[in-house]
Amino acid sequence: MEDFGKILEAIKEKNPLVYNITNFVVTNVSANALLSIGASPIMSYAKEEAIDLIKISSALLINMGTPTKKIVETMLVAAKNANKKGIPVIFDPVGVGASQFRNNIANQILSEIKVDIIKANASEIANLSGIKVQTKGVESIENIDDITNITKNLAKKFKCVICTTGKSDIISDGNKLYLCENGDIALTKITGSGCMLGSIMGATASVCKDYLKATLTACLMLGISSEIAASKTKSLGSFQVELFNALSSFSSQDFNSARYK
Template sequence: MNMERVGQLLEKVREANPLIHNITNVVVTNFTANGLLALGASPVMAYAKQEVADMAGIAGALVLNMGTLDEQVVEAMLIAGKSANDHGVPVLFDPVGAGATPYRTKTAQTMVQEVKTAIVRGNAAEISHVIGESWEIKGVDAGEGKGDVVALAKMAAKKLGTIVAITGKVDVITDGERTYLIRNGHPILTKVTGTGCLLTSVMGAFAAVDDDVLFAGAAALVCYGVAAEQAAQKTAEEGPGSFQFQFLNELAIATPDDVRRKGVLEVME
């Protein structure tokens, strides 16, 4: 039943073509926009503080990504986030590199305090630093860490009052009570910059079309992982450059049937 619903949500995203407002980092802007277009969503990248409130107010979802930070970006994110909250637009936050520097960590913590988020997505290190816990981090990549990722995700969800997704070898998404594990994806995703950032935006597209934001986030993780697996299989001898192009193709051509056959979504009791 769950996989049937995941496939239906993929179709719903493509039919609805939701407008996803991204305030993201300069490294991934093009890849994120192309990924959302391939999926069937409609991306907009608006950063000026003079317009972000208006844009966020009409979007299907707002995605805030702090990959490349400065004062103006932070101000624009806060303005957009509060406008989205006022208009009932789900806000997804990606605390890229939280824990790498004090400024980055403080910015992430300010964001979750001042903006009501629907989903916070990051790796284990980022999420742990957002809630003031300790976890290894190197640059913007998670260290190996020795903690219990499911326990960390649940603790963060309860502490922040939001849905938390921790992505890695196995993805975990939880509201603190209901928890899903997603066992799709491929290690080559880590060899292409921006795949995590695009994932948060794809989760935004799914959250824009379904009121059950937790399941929508889980469905996005499954579809994203299946697309990555199919792209990796088709470019197995070619390396990350070919994978990146094929991955965009798979976001566009992966079918609900592909998702139903290959998706691995586990409900934790």
């Protein structure tokens, strides 16, 4: 609990800049999530400024929710320079398995980039593992048998931290494995909650080089905040407002509500 609190305080103290190459649908909510926890967001798709932005950034999120060839080119330039600089790269392979185009993008990124954290739902993780699973757009629609071991083995394969999101978030570096059980179902009913989590991981990883611990911290922060928000409203519109309120007022003491093993 003390370590989680230190990560939160470091974000507020250092105000890290998280460079987001994310999907068009979630730019606003992802930026606001970062601002709420004390980090700074920058959202850009231009390849022409990618190298300059990496120079001033503390972490990079690449999210392929609305992929185009030009955006992928920007992702590759930014991520390769992030690798050179030694800042964490978080990859959200949104919708992988839904189309060959997305599959090709994910394969290219994972073959050319050293990714530090991969955050995805169960269907996406299964597809990255070579298990063909049907998806519905960018949503997971199937229960995957043995997803815990699939997550752990994929972490070993890519030598990174994997976070498989779901009713319980599964987080592994290939050796240790955590199950994070915080979160309210309302998160699944608003746009961009998973993408917000990826951005928050950028902030936690920017101040904690133990990426397993950083990933767990991000999951707990969003999960606990969603429970606080849901306790104050039953309406989805006001839930999103209360979620940002909870994130912005989140303190080290709130980690006392953490449920993980």
